[in-house]
Amino acid sequence: MLSSLFKLFGLKHNVMNNRVVSWLIKNEQFNAHLVNYQKSNELQKQFVQYLPDRYTANYSLYNKQTGFFEYNDIKKWTAGFYENNVGDLSRFLALNLCIDQLLEECIVGDIAEFGVFKGNSAFLLARFAQRINTNCYLFDTFEGFDERDFKENKETRFEQDFSGTSLSSVKEFVGEENVVYVKGFFPDSLAQIKEVEGLALVHIDCDLGAPFKAALDYFYPRLQKGGFLIMHDYTSLFWPGAKKAIDEYFKDKPEFLIPIPDKSGTCIIRKV
Ligand SMILES: C[S@@+](CC[C@H](N)C(=O)[O-])C[C@H]1O[C@@H](n2cnc3c(N)ncnc32)[C@H](O)[C@@H]1O
Structure with missing residues:
Protein backbone atom coordinates (compact mmCIF):
# COMPACT_ATOMS: atom_id res chain seq x y z
CA MET A 1 0.00 0.00 0.00
CA LEU A 2 2.63 2.52 1.07
CA SER A 3 4.99 1.66 -1.76
CA SER A 4 2.23 2.38 -4.29
CA LEU A 5 1.70 5.78 -2.65
CA PHE A 6 5.43 6.51 -3.02
CA LYS A 7 5.24 5.53 -6.69
CA LEU A 8 2.20 7.75 -7.13
CA PHE A 9 4.07 10.76 -5.79
CA GLY A 10 7.42 9.81 -7.32
CA LEU A 11 9.11 9.99 -3.94
CA LYS A 12 11.95 7.96 -2.50
CA HIS A 13 10.96 5.37 0.04
CA ASN A 14 12.21 6.76 3.30
CA VAL A 15 10.75 7.44 6.68
CA MET A 16 10.36 11.20 6.36
CA ASN A 17 8.61 10.95 3.02
CA ASN A 18 6.39 8.26 4.47
CA ARG A 19 5.17 10.78 7.00
CA VAL A 20 4.90 13.68 4.55
CA VAL A 21 2.90 11.62 2.07
CA SER A 22 0.69 10.27 4.80
CA TRP A 23 -0.05 13.77 5.98
CA LEU A 24 -0.82 15.07 2.53
CA ILE A 25 -3.09 12.16 1.76
CA LYS A 26 -4.85 12.32 5.04
CA ASN A 27 -4.83 16.01 5.85
CA GLU A 28 -8.54 16.57 5.35
CA GLN A 29 -9.54 13.46 7.26
CA PHE A 30 -6.77 14.14 9.72
CA ASN A 31 -8.15 17.59 10.40
CA ALA A 32 -11.43 16.07 11.43
CA HIS A 33 -9.64 13.52 13.59
CA LEU A 34 -7.67 16.03 15.59
CA VAL A 35 -10.34 16.61 18.17
CA ASN A 36 -10.26 12.88 18.76
CA TYR A 37 -6.51 12.81 18.96
CA GLN A 38 -6.47 10.39 21.85
CA LYS A 39 -8.40 7.92 19.74
CA SER A 40 -6.21 8.37 16.66
CA ASN A 41 -4.45 5.38 15.15
CA GLU A 42 -0.74 4.63 15.39
CA LEU A 43 0.18 6.27 12.07
CA GLN A 44 -1.45 9.52 13.06
CA LYS A 45 0.24 9.43 16.46
CA GLN A 46 3.62 8.92 14.78
CA PHE A 47 3.01 11.76 12.40
CA VAL A 48 1.90 14.11 15.14
CA GLN A 49 5.47 13.97 16.47
CA TYR A 50 6.57 16.01 13.45
CA LEU A 51 4.11 18.90 13.59
CA PRO A 52 3.73 21.67 16.15
CA ASP A 53 1.35 20.58 18.92
CA ARG A 54 -0.83 23.63 18.36
CA TYR A 55 -1.66 22.36 14.86
CA THR A 56 -2.33 18.80 16.01
CA ALA A 57 -3.08 17.70 19.56
CA ASN A 58 -4.12 21.21 20.61
CA TYR A 59 -5.73 22.27 17.34
CA SER A 60 -9.17 22.88 18.81
CA LEU A 61 -7.66 24.99 21.60
CA TYR A 62 -5.54 26.83 18.99
CA ASN A 63 -8.63 27.53 16.90
CA LYS A 64 -10.20 29.34 19.83
CA GLN A 65 -7.11 31.61 19.91
CA THR A 66 -5.35 32.88 16.75
CA GLY A 67 -6.65 30.01 14.61
CA PHE A 68 -4.79 31.08 11.46
CA PHE A 69 -3.29 27.75 10.37
CA GLU A 70 -5.47 25.76 7.99
CA TYR A 71 -4.73 22.26 6.73
CA ASN A 72 -6.25 23.07 3.37
CA ASP A 73 -3.50 25.66 2.76
CA ILE A 74 -1.12 22.75 2.23
CA LYS A 75 -2.77 22.21 -1.15
CA LYS A 76 -1.94 25.77 -2.23
CA TRP A 77 1.54 25.58 -0.69
CA THR A 78 2.40 22.61 -2.94
CA ALA A 79 0.32 23.55 -6.03
CA GLY A 80 2.47 23.68 -9.18
CA PHE A 81 5.66 23.54 -7.09
CA TYR A 82 5.08 20.14 -5.53
CA GLU A 83 8.57 18.69 -5.91
CA ASN A 84 10.08 21.59 -4.01
CA ASN A 85 7.43 22.50 -1.49
CA VAL A 86 6.42 19.05 -0.33
CA GLY A 87 9.98 18.86 0.97
CA ASP A 88 9.67 22.22 2.63
CA LEU A 89 6.70 21.78 4.88
CA SER A 90 8.86 23.06 7.74
CA ARG A 91 9.06 26.38 5.94
CA PHE A 92 5.29 26.47 5.61
CA LEU A 93 4.94 25.70 9.31
CA ALA A 94 7.52 28.37 10.24
CA LEU A 95 5.63 31.01 8.22
CA ASN A 96 2.41 30.07 10.02
CA LEU A 97 4.14 30.27 13.42
CA CYS A 98 5.53 33.75 12.64
CA ILE A 99 2.04 34.89 11.65
CA ASP A 100 0.58 33.38 14.83
CA ARG A 127 -4.54 35.74 3.66
CA PHE A 128 -2.74 37.22 6.67
CA ALA A 129 -3.18 40.77 5.26
CA GLN A 130 -6.88 40.07 4.75
CA ARG A 131 -7.15 38.84 8.34
CA ILE A 132 -5.58 42.03 9.79
CA ASN A 133 -6.93 44.28 7.03
CA THR A 134 -3.64 45.69 5.77
CA ASN A 135 -1.87 45.65 2.39
CA CYS A 136 0.22 42.81 1.08
CA TYR A 137 2.79 44.12 -1.45
CA LEU A 138 4.04 41.49 -3.88
CA PHE A 139 7.19 42.36 -5.86
CA ASP A 140 8.42 40.33 -8.81
CA THR A 141 9.12 40.57 -12.53
CA PHE A 142 6.52 37.77 -12.81
CA GLU A 143 8.72 36.68 -15.74
CA GLY A 144 11.65 35.18 -13.82
CA PHE A 145 15.20 36.38 -13.18
CA ASP A 146 16.36 39.54 -14.91
CA GLU A 147 19.67 39.38 -16.84
CA ARG A 148 20.82 42.62 -15.17
CA ASP A 149 21.30 40.69 -11.92
CA PHE A 150 23.76 38.34 -13.65
CA LYS A 151 25.75 40.88 -15.66
CA GLU A 152 27.31 42.71 -12.76
CA ASN A 153 27.47 39.80 -10.32
CA LYS A 154 28.88 36.32 -10.59
CA GLU A 155 25.76 34.40 -9.63
CA THR A 156 25.27 30.66 -9.94
CA ARG A 157 22.82 29.67 -12.67
CA PHE A 158 20.44 26.79 -12.21
CA GLU A 159 18.02 25.22 -14.68
CA GLN A 160 15.20 27.00 -12.90
CA ASP A 161 14.95 30.67 -13.93
CA PHE A 162 11.39 31.13 -12.58
CA SER A 163 10.07 32.31 -15.95
CA GLY A 164 7.21 29.80 -15.85
CA THR A 165 4.69 32.18 -14.33
CA SER A 166 2.76 35.36 -15.15
CA LEU A 167 1.10 38.22 -13.32
CA SER A 168 -2.35 37.06 -14.42
CA SER A 169 -1.84 33.47 -13.20
CA VAL A 170 -0.56 34.71 -9.83
CA LYS A 171 -3.52 37.08 -9.53
CA GLU A 172 -5.84 34.16 -10.14
CA PHE A 173 -4.01 31.96 -7.60
CA VAL A 174 -3.48 34.52 -4.82
CA GLY A 175 -6.45 36.81 -5.48
CA GLU A 176 -6.53 40.61 -5.35
CA GLU A 177 -8.18 41.32 -2.00
CA ASN A 178 -5.73 43.42 0.11
CA VAL A 179 -2.96 42.71 -2.42
CA VAL A 180 -0.83 45.28 -4.28
CA TYR A 181 1.02 43.70 -7.19
CA VAL A 182 4.26 45.46 -8.14
CA LYS A 183 5.51 44.03 -11.41
CA GLY A 184 9.00 44.84 -12.67
CA PHE A 185 12.71 44.76 -11.98
CA PHE A 186 13.45 45.33 -8.29
CA PRO A 187 14.53 47.87 -7.01
CA ASP A 188 13.36 50.02 -9.98
CA SER A 189 9.80 48.76 -9.40
CA LEU A 190 9.71 50.57 -6.03
CA ALA A 191 9.00 53.77 -7.99
CA GLN A 192 5.50 52.37 -8.67
CA ILE A 193 4.38 52.47 -5.04
CA LYS A 194 3.82 55.17 -2.46
CA GLU A 195 6.12 55.22 0.57
CA VAL A 196 5.39 52.36 2.98
CA GLU A 197 6.20 52.24 6.67
CA GLY A 198 5.51 50.15 9.75
CA LEU A 199 5.74 46.82 7.96
CA ALA A 200 4.83 43.85 10.18
CA LEU A 201 6.28 41.05 8.07
CA VAL A 202 8.66 41.02 5.12
CA HIS A 203 9.57 37.90 3.18
CA ILE A 204 12.58 38.13 0.86
CA ASP A 205 12.95 35.20 -1.53
CA CYS A 206 14.74 36.50 -4.62
CA ASP A 207 17.73 34.09 -4.54
CA LEU A 208 20.33 36.48 -5.96
CA GLY A 209 22.79 38.73 -4.13
CA ALA A 210 22.24 42.13 -5.77
CA PRO A 211 18.43 42.22 -5.45
CA PHE A 212 18.75 40.77 -1.93
CA LYS A 213 20.99 43.67 -0.92
CA ALA A 214 18.62 46.20 -2.53
CA ALA A 215 15.68 44.59 -0.70
CA LEU A 216 17.41 44.74 2.68
CA ASP A 217 18.31 48.41 2.09
CA TYR A 218 14.67 49.18 1.40
CA PHE A 219 12.69 46.93 3.74
CA TYR A 220 14.72 46.76 6.93
CA PRO A 221 14.35 50.47 7.84
CA ARG A 222 10.62 50.25 7.10
CA LEU A 223 9.98 47.30 9.41
CA GLN A 224 8.31 48.08 12.72
CA LYS A 225 9.66 47.00 16.11
CA GLY A 226 8.86 43.32 16.60
CA GLY A 227 8.22 42.88 12.89
CA PHE A 228 9.52 39.73 11.22
CA LEU A 229 12.10 39.78 8.42
CA ILE A 230 12.15 36.32 6.85
CA MET A 231 15.05 35.68 4.49
CA HIS A 232 15.08 32.62 2.29
CA ASP A 233 18.12 30.65 1.08
CA TYR A 234 20.53 31.74 3.80
CA THR A 235 21.97 28.36 4.81
CA SER A 236 21.12 26.21 1.76
CA LEU A 237 24.56 26.75 0.12
CA PHE A 238 22.82 27.13 -3.26
CA TRP A 239 22.81 30.94 -3.25
CA PRO A 240 26.12 32.34 -1.90
CA GLY A 241 25.22 35.85 -3.16
CA ALA A 242 22.13 35.94 -0.96
CA LYS A 243 24.06 34.72 2.09
CA LYS A 244 26.81 37.29 1.53
CA ALA A 245 24.28 40.11 1.16
CA ILE A 246 22.55 39.09 4.41
CA ASP A 247 25.80 38.66 6.37
CA GLU A 248 27.14 42.02 5.23
CA TYR A 249 23.88 43.82 5.93
CA PHE A 250 23.55 42.54 9.49
CA LYS A 251 27.20 43.11 10.46
CA ASP A 252 26.35 46.44 12.07
CA LYS A 253 22.71 45.81 13.05
CA PRO A 254 21.54 44.97 16.57
CA GLU A 255 19.62 41.84 15.51
CA PHE A 256 21.13 38.36 15.28
CA LEU A 257 20.24 35.96 12.48
CA ILE A 258 18.23 32.93 13.56
CA PRO A 259 18.55 29.97 11.16
CA ILE A 260 15.42 27.87 10.60
CA PRO A 261 15.78 24.13 9.85
CA ASP A 262 13.69 24.14 6.68
CA LYS A 263 14.79 22.68 3.36
CA SER A 264 15.86 25.94 1.76
CA GLY A 265 17.71 27.42 4.72
CA THR A 266 15.62 30.37 5.82
CA CYS A 267 16.87 32.76 8.48
CA ILE A 268 14.79 35.19 10.48
CA ILE A 269 15.22 38.33 12.55
CA ARG A 270 12.73 40.35 14.55
CA LYS A 271 13.30 44.09 14.42
CA VAL A 272 14.62 45.53 17.66
C1 LIG B 1 12.48 31.42 -5.62
S1 LIG B 1 11.38 32.41 -6.53
C2 LIG B 1 10.19 32.89 -5.32
C3 LIG B 1 9.41 31.72 -4.77
C4 LIG B 1 8.23 32.06 -3.90
N1 LIG B 1 8.55 32.96 -2.81
C5 LIG B 1 7.67 30.77 -3.32
O1 LIG B 1 8.00 30.43 -2.17
O2 LIG B 1 6.93 30.09 -4.03
C6 LIG B 1 12.36 33.83 -6.79
C7 LIG B 1 11.64 34.96 -7.51
O3 LIG B 1 12.43 36.14 -7.42
C8 LIG B 1 12.18 36.93 -8.57
N2 LIG B 1 13.27 37.90 -8.74
C9 LIG B 1 14.60 37.69 -8.57
N3 LIG B 1 15.29 38.81 -8.82
C10 LIG B 1 14.39 39.78 -9.14
C11 LIG B 1 14.50 41.18 -9.44
N4 LIG B 1 15.67 41.82 -9.46
N5 LIG B 1 13.36 41.87 -9.66
C12 LIG B 1 12.14 41.25 -9.61
N6 LIG B 1 11.99 39.92 -9.33
C13 LIG B 1 13.10 39.20 -9.10
C14 LIG B 1 12.11 35.90 -9.69
O4 LIG B 1 11.38 36.40 -10.78
C15 LIG B 1 11.41 34.71 -9.00
O5 LIG B 1 10.03 34.68 -9.26
Whole structure:
Protein backbone atom coordinates (compact mmCIF):
# COMPACT_ATOMS: atom_id res chain seq x y z
CA MET A 1 0.00 0.00 0.00
CA LEU A 2 2.63 2.52 1.07
CA SER A 3 4.99 1.66 -1.76
CA SER A 4 2.23 2.38 -4.29
CA LEU A 5 1.70 5.78 -2.65
CA PHE A 6 5.43 6.51 -3.02
CA LYS A 7 5.24 5.53 -6.69
CA LEU A 8 2.20 7.75 -7.13
CA PHE A 9 4.07 10.76 -5.79
CA GLY A 10 7.42 9.81 -7.32
CA LEU A 11 9.11 9.99 -3.94
CA LYS A 12 11.95 7.96 -2.50
CA HIS A 13 10.96 5.37 0.04
CA ASN A 14 12.21 6.76 3.30
CA VAL A 15 10.75 7.44 6.68
CA MET A 16 10.36 11.20 6.36
CA ASN A 17 8.61 10.95 3.02
CA ASN A 18 6.39 8.26 4.47
CA ARG A 19 5.17 10.78 7.00
CA VAL A 20 4.90 13.68 4.55
CA VAL A 21 2.90 11.62 2.07
CA SER A 22 0.69 10.27 4.80
CA TRP A 23 -0.05 13.77 5.98
CA LEU A 24 -0.82 15.07 2.53
CA ILE A 25 -3.09 12.16 1.76
CA LYS A 26 -4.85 12.32 5.04
CA ASN A 27 -4.83 16.01 5.85
CA GLU A 28 -8.54 16.57 5.35
CA GLN A 29 -9.54 13.46 7.26
CA PHE A 30 -6.77 14.14 9.72
CA ASN A 31 -8.15 17.59 10.40
CA ALA A 32 -11.43 16.07 11.43
CA HIS A 33 -9.64 13.52 13.59
CA LEU A 34 -7.67 16.03 15.59
CA VAL A 35 -10.34 16.61 18.17
CA ASN A 36 -10.26 12.88 18.76
CA TYR A 37 -6.51 12.81 18.96
CA GLN A 38 -6.47 10.39 21.85
CA LYS A 39 -8.40 7.92 19.74
CA SER A 40 -6.21 8.37 16.66
CA ASN A 41 -4.45 5.38 15.15
CA GLU A 42 -0.74 4.63 15.39
CA LEU A 43 0.18 6.27 12.07
CA GLN A 44 -1.45 9.52 13.06
CA LYS A 45 0.24 9.43 16.46
CA GLN A 46 3.62 8.92 14.78
CA PHE A 47 3.01 11.76 12.40
CA VAL A 48 1.90 14.11 15.14
CA GLN A 49 5.47 13.97 16.47
CA TYR A 50 6.57 16.01 13.45
CA LEU A 51 4.11 18.90 13.59
CA PRO A 52 3.73 21.67 16.15
CA ASP A 53 1.35 20.58 18.92
CA ARG A 54 -0.83 23.63 18.36
CA TYR A 55 -1.66 22.36 14.86
CA THR A 56 -2.33 18.80 16.01
CA ALA A 57 -3.08 17.70 19.56
CA ASN A 58 -4.12 21.21 20.61
CA TYR A 59 -5.73 22.27 17.34
CA SER A 60 -9.17 22.88 18.81
CA LEU A 61 -7.66 24.99 21.60
CA TYR A 62 -5.54 26.83 18.99
CA ASN A 63 -8.63 27.53 16.90
CA LYS A 64 -10.20 29.34 19.83
CA GLN A 65 -7.11 31.61 19.91
CA THR A 66 -5.35 32.88 16.75
CA GLY A 67 -6.65 30.01 14.61
CA PHE A 68 -4.79 31.08 11.46
CA PHE A 69 -3.29 27.75 10.37
CA GLU A 70 -5.47 25.76 7.99
CA TYR A 71 -4.73 22.26 6.73
CA ASN A 72 -6.25 23.07 3.37
CA ASP A 73 -3.50 25.66 2.76
CA ILE A 74 -1.12 22.75 2.23
CA LYS A 75 -2.77 22.21 -1.15
CA LYS A 76 -1.94 25.77 -2.23
CA TRP A 77 1.54 25.58 -0.69
CA THR A 78 2.40 22.61 -2.94
CA ALA A 79 0.32 23.55 -6.03
CA GLY A 80 2.47 23.68 -9.18
CA PHE A 81 5.66 23.54 -7.09
CA TYR A 82 5.08 20.14 -5.53
CA GLU A 83 8.57 18.69 -5.91
CA ASN A 84 10.08 21.59 -4.01
CA ASN A 85 7.43 22.50 -1.49
CA VAL A 86 6.42 19.05 -0.33
CA GLY A 87 9.98 18.86 0.97
CA ASP A 88 9.67 22.22 2.63
CA LEU A 89 6.70 21.78 4.88
CA SER A 90 8.86 23.06 7.74
CA ARG A 91 9.06 26.38 5.94
CA PHE A 92 5.29 26.47 5.61
CA LEU A 93 4.94 25.70 9.31
CA ALA A 94 7.52 28.37 10.24
CA LEU A 95 5.63 31.01 8.22
CA ASN A 96 2.41 30.07 10.02
CA LEU A 97 4.14 30.27 13.42
CA CYS A 98 5.53 33.75 12.64
CA ILE A 99 2.04 34.89 11.65
CA ASP A 100 0.58 33.38 14.83
CA GLN A 101 3.16 35.28 16.89
CA LEU A 102 2.28 38.60 15.24
CA LEU A 103 -1.42 37.92 15.82
CA GLU A 104 -0.81 37.03 19.45
CA GLU A 105 1.25 40.17 20.02
CA CYS A 106 -1.22 42.33 18.05
CA ILE A 107 1.55 43.61 15.78
CA VAL A 108 -0.36 44.99 12.82
CA GLY A 109 1.09 46.51 9.66
CA ASP A 110 1.55 46.04 5.97
CA ILE A 111 3.13 42.86 4.62
CA ALA A 112 5.64 42.56 1.75
CA GLU A 113 7.09 39.76 -0.27
CA PHE A 114 9.89 40.14 -2.77
CA GLY A 115 10.15 37.00 -4.93
CA VAL A 116 6.70 35.61 -5.63
CA PHE A 117 7.08 33.18 -8.57
CA LYS A 118 3.72 31.32 -8.70
CA GLY A 119 2.44 32.67 -5.40
CA ASN A 120 2.93 29.58 -3.20
CA SER A 121 4.10 31.65 -0.25
CA ALA A 122 2.31 34.85 -1.29
CA PHE A 123 -1.18 33.38 -0.89
CA LEU A 124 -0.49 32.80 2.81
CA LEU A 125 0.79 36.35 3.30
CA ALA A 126 -2.22 37.73 1.40
CA ARG A 127 -4.54 35.74 3.66
CA PHE A 128 -2.74 37.22 6.67
CA ALA A 129 -3.18 40.77 5.26
CA GLN A 130 -6.88 40.07 4.75
CA ARG A 131 -7.15 38.84 8.34
CA ILE A 132 -5.58 42.03 9.79
CA ASN A 133 -6.93 44.28 7.03
CA THR A 134 -3.64 45.69 5.77
CA ASN A 135 -1.87 45.65 2.39
CA CYS A 136 0.22 42.81 1.08
CA TYR A 137 2.79 44.12 -1.45
CA LEU A 138 4.04 41.49 -3.88
CA PHE A 139 7.19 42.36 -5.86
CA ASP A 140 8.42 40.33 -8.81
CA THR A 141 9.12 40.57 -12.53
CA PHE A 142 6.52 37.77 -12.81
CA GLU A 143 8.72 36.68 -15.74
CA GLY A 144 11.65 35.18 -13.82
CA PHE A 145 15.20 36.38 -13.18
CA ASP A 146 16.36 39.54 -14.91
CA GLU A 147 19.67 39.38 -16.84
CA ARG A 148 20.82 42.62 -15.17
CA ASP A 149 21.30 40.69 -11.92
CA PHE A 150 23.76 38.34 -13.65
CA LYS A 151 25.75 40.88 -15.66
CA GLU A 152 27.31 42.71 -12.76
CA ASN A 153 27.47 39.80 -10.32
CA LYS A 154 28.88 36.32 -10.59
CA GLU A 155 25.76 34.40 -9.63
CA THR A 156 25.27 30.66 -9.94
CA ARG A 157 22.82 29.67 -12.67
CA PHE A 158 20.44 26.79 -12.21
CA GLU A 159 18.02 25.22 -14.68
CA GLN A 160 15.20 27.00 -12.90
CA ASP A 161 14.95 30.67 -13.93
CA PHE A 162 11.39 31.13 -12.58
CA SER A 163 10.07 32.31 -15.95
CA GLY A 164 7.21 29.80 -15.85
CA THR A 165 4.69 32.18 -14.33
CA SER A 166 2.76 35.36 -15.15
CA LEU A 167 1.10 38.22 -13.32
CA SER A 168 -2.35 37.06 -14.42
CA SER A 169 -1.84 33.47 -13.20
CA VAL A 170 -0.56 34.71 -9.83
CA LYS A 171 -3.52 37.08 -9.53
CA GLU A 172 -5.84 34.16 -10.14
CA PHE A 173 -4.01 31.96 -7.60
CA VAL A 174 -3.48 34.52 -4.82
CA GLY A 175 -6.45 36.81 -5.48
CA GLU A 176 -6.53 40.61 -5.35
CA GLU A 177 -8.18 41.32 -2.00
CA ASN A 178 -5.73 43.42 0.11
CA VAL A 179 -2.96 42.71 -2.42
CA VAL A 180 -0.83 45.28 -4.28
CA TYR A 181 1.02 43.70 -7.19
CA VAL A 182 4.26 45.46 -8.14
CA LYS A 183 5.51 44.03 -11.41
CA GLY A 184 9.00 44.84 -12.67
CA PHE A 185 12.71 44.76 -11.98
CA PHE A 186 13.45 45.33 -8.29
CA PRO A 187 14.53 47.87 -7.01
CA ASP A 188 13.36 50.02 -9.98
CA SER A 189 9.80 48.76 -9.40
CA LEU A 190 9.71 50.57 -6.03
CA ALA A 191 9.00 53.77 -7.99
CA GLN A 192 5.50 52.37 -8.67
CA ILE A 193 4.38 52.47 -5.04
CA LYS A 194 3.82 55.17 -2.46
CA GLU A 195 6.12 55.22 0.57
CA VAL A 196 5.39 52.36 2.98
CA GLU A 197 6.20 52.24 6.67
CA GLY A 198 5.51 50.15 9.75
CA LEU A 199 5.74 46.82 7.96
CA ALA A 200 4.83 43.85 10.18
CA LEU A 201 6.28 41.05 8.07
CA VAL A 202 8.66 41.02 5.12
CA HIS A 203 9.57 37.90 3.18
CA ILE A 204 12.58 38.13 0.86
CA ASP A 205 12.95 35.20 -1.53
CA CYS A 206 14.74 36.50 -4.62
CA ASP A 207 17.73 34.09 -4.54
CA LEU A 208 20.33 36.48 -5.96
CA GLY A 209 22.79 38.73 -4.13
CA ALA A 210 22.24 42.13 -5.77
CA PRO A 211 18.43 42.22 -5.45
CA PHE A 212 18.75 40.77 -1.93
CA LYS A 213 20.99 43.67 -0.92
CA ALA A 214 18.62 46.20 -2.53
CA ALA A 215 15.68 44.59 -0.70
CA LEU A 216 17.41 44.74 2.68
CA ASP A 217 18.31 48.41 2.09
CA TYR A 218 14.67 49.18 1.40
CA PHE A 219 12.69 46.93 3.74
CA TYR A 220 14.72 46.76 6.93
CA PRO A 221 14.35 50.47 7.84
CA ARG A 222 10.62 50.25 7.10
CA LEU A 223 9.98 47.30 9.41
CA GLN A 224 8.31 48.08 12.72
CA LYS A 225 9.66 47.00 16.11
CA GLY A 226 8.86 43.32 16.60
CA GLY A 227 8.22 42.88 12.89
CA PHE A 228 9.52 39.73 11.22
CA LEU A 229 12.10 39.78 8.42
CA ILE A 230 12.15 36.32 6.85
CA MET A 231 15.05 35.68 4.49
CA HIS A 232 15.08 32.62 2.29
CA ASP A 233 18.12 30.65 1.08
CA TYR A 234 20.53 31.74 3.80
CA THR A 235 21.97 28.36 4.81
CA SER A 236 21.12 26.21 1.76
CA LEU A 237 24.56 26.75 0.12
CA PHE A 238 22.82 27.13 -3.26
CA TRP A 239 22.81 30.94 -3.25
CA PRO A 240 26.12 32.34 -1.90
CA GLY A 241 25.22 35.85 -3.16
CA ALA A 242 22.13 35.94 -0.96
CA LYS A 243 24.06 34.72 2.09
CA LYS A 244 26.81 37.29 1.53
CA ALA A 245 24.28 40.11 1.16
CA ILE A 246 22.55 39.09 4.41
CA ASP A 247 25.80 38.66 6.37
CA GLU A 248 27.14 42.02 5.23
CA TYR A 249 23.88 43.82 5.93
CA PHE A 250 23.55 42.54 9.49
CA LYS A 251 27.20 43.11 10.46
CA ASP A 252 26.35 46.44 12.07
CA LYS A 253 22.71 45.81 13.05
CA PRO A 254 21.54 44.97 16.57
CA GLU A 255 19.62 41.84 15.51
CA PHE A 256 21.13 38.36 15.28
CA LEU A 257 20.24 35.96 12.48
CA ILE A 258 18.23 32.93 13.56
CA PRO A 259 18.55 29.97 11.16
CA ILE A 260 15.42 27.87 10.60
CA PRO A 261 15.78 24.13 9.85
CA ASP A 262 13.69 24.14 6.68
CA LYS A 263 14.79 22.68 3.36
CA SER A 264 15.86 25.94 1.76
CA GLY A 265 17.71 27.42 4.72
CA THR A 266 15.62 30.37 5.82
CA CYS A 267 16.87 32.76 8.48
CA ILE A 268 14.79 35.19 10.48
CA ILE A 269 15.22 38.33 12.55
CA ARG A 270 12.73 40.35 14.55
CA LYS A 271 13.30 44.09 14.42
CA VAL A 272 14.62 45.53 17.66
C1 LIG B 1 12.48 31.42 -5.62
S1 LIG B 1 11.38 32.41 -6.53
C2 LIG B 1 10.19 32.89 -5.32
C3 LIG B 1 9.41 31.72 -4.77
C4 LIG B 1 8.23 32.06 -3.90
N1 LIG B 1 8.55 32.96 -2.81
C5 LIG B 1 7.67 30.77 -3.32
O1 LIG B 1 8.00 30.43 -2.17
O2 LIG B 1 6.93 30.09 -4.03
C6 LIG B 1 12.36 33.83 -6.79
C7 LIG B 1 11.64 34.96 -7.51
O3 LIG B 1 12.43 36.14 -7.42
C8 LIG B 1 12.18 36.93 -8.57
N2 LIG B 1 13.27 37.90 -8.74
C9 LIG B 1 14.60 37.69 -8.57
N3 LIG B 1 15.29 38.81 -8.82
C10 LIG B 1 14.39 39.78 -9.14
C11 LIG B 1 14.50 41.18 -9.44
N4 LIG B 1 15.67 41.82 -9.46
N5 LIG B 1 13.36 41.87 -9.66
C12 LIG B 1 12.14 41.25 -9.61
N6 LIG B 1 11.99 39.92 -9.33
C13 LIG B 1 13.10 39.20 -9.10
C14 LIG B 1 12.11 35.90 -9.69
O4 LIG B 1 11.38 36.40 -10.78
C15 LIG B 1 11.41 34.71 -9.00
O5 LIG B 1 10.03 34.68 -9.26
